[in-house]
């Protein structure tokens with residue numbers, strides 16, 4: 001029995017907003033996943049894993065009604081018991097309402113809201129930003145578990161500080177993600193982002209976040225990267241740097257399974273959940289071979305990189321998007337190299353000089369304190 | 385590796401290239417931690433490991449610590465030395 005797998009579930013590929021950078025460029029199929037397909041997924045996962053995490057993605061996952069999620073969560077409980085599953089719903093936020101938010105809270109579901117706080121600059125046509133602001137304010141007030149996921153692209157990179165200020169100011173956890181030239185983004189060249197400029201802006205934002213003792217919320221990827229630098233290995237949630245293959249799967253509405261939720265090419269299809277008898281069978285397919293072979297070649301090519309231990313060669317879909325899944329050096333590689341190296345130097349410097357920590361935020365203080373109290377537990381080298 | 389390797393050999397090779405994560409996932413997975421949870425949720429209130437999630441928990445823990453201290457200091461440590469039962473806090 002394996003310990004853990006992350007399962008991305010796409011209950012539908014349909015969407016009410018049709019963001020200009022969406023991974024899924026081909027039409028919006030409105031098929032809704034049959035609940036029996038989800039039950040089959042849970043059953044097979046339970047046969048092989050002790051714990052799991054479901055990330056509900058799409059399309060827009062909240063196009064599936066609340067009754068669908070009610071049934072889905074009771075299926076999880078039936079197979080895994082009360083606390084062995086985590087759930088995150090990644091939504092564009094436009095269909096949220098207080099009732100659904102409270103339903104999520106009572107089921108301990110994290111909400112991920114893809115939103116730029118009014119600084120999307122045309123990314124999500126027709127989005128009612130005032131309405132989403134009101135939902136975010138409600139969740140802050142009610143201390144709901146949620147994370148704002150803002151996409152940074154060529155048209156809003158100069159607003160990155162405004163996005164940061166808006167959400168950290170209101171006490172909403174924030175993740176800043178570069179646009180990927182995949183799916184619809186490829187057809188919208190105005191969204192293209194210069195990776196070096198993005199890295200530069202992120203480094204100055206990291207300095208601002210880390211040295212602000214008053215900041216109350218984590219900002220991603222800064223906080224996980226600080227932990228990675230300290231631990232010596234990437235956290236399991238940081239998929240591009242935590243060797244995702246055979247640790248993540250994505251189930252489409254019709255039961256097709258892919259190694260990841262970013263639109264994978266058809267040759268990476270692992271099978272159909274309704275046609276296999278175990279998760280292991282998916283990992284013995286032509287699809288897994290087709291993604292493993294270029295991934296292994298790329299990781300071979302990375303082996304002299306000074307931060308390989310933390311990066312593990314990055315994401316294969318990103319590398320493929322950059323033109324060659326067998327070669328490092330694309331946009332995500334350049335961003336990680338610049339940003340993570342900066343954060344690693346920052347953390348190493350703190351550990352070497354042991355400065356007065358009152359000038360740093362509480363998250364950095366926690367990590368440093370944890371390392372000082374328990375150096376032998378947090379040591380990536382010792383568990384290789 | 386050659387493109388003719390079996391799928392299991394490829395998985396094995398990929399895992400060997402993965403500096404740490406498969407070990408973490410298989411052997412050391414501990415479930416969600418307050419630190420990990422806090423990425424997605426709670427405000428930090430400044431004190432070490434002090435998040436918005438833990439008002440009641442902190443209070444209960446605090447009362448527990450005070451009780452332990454009072455008992456230890458009053459009864460066990462009368463000779464001025466800590467007993468060997470607990471090494472709190474380290």
Ligand code: SF4
Pocket residue numbers: 239240241244245248259260261262314315316317318
């Ligand atoms: S393929 Fe890329 S995006 Fe998908 S899980 Fe792996 S690292 Fe993450």
Ligand code: SF4
Pocket residue numbers: 302305306307308311312313314328329333334336337
């Ligand atoms: S930073 Fe780039 S070169 Fe270095 S390990 Fe990652 S993908 Fe490879």
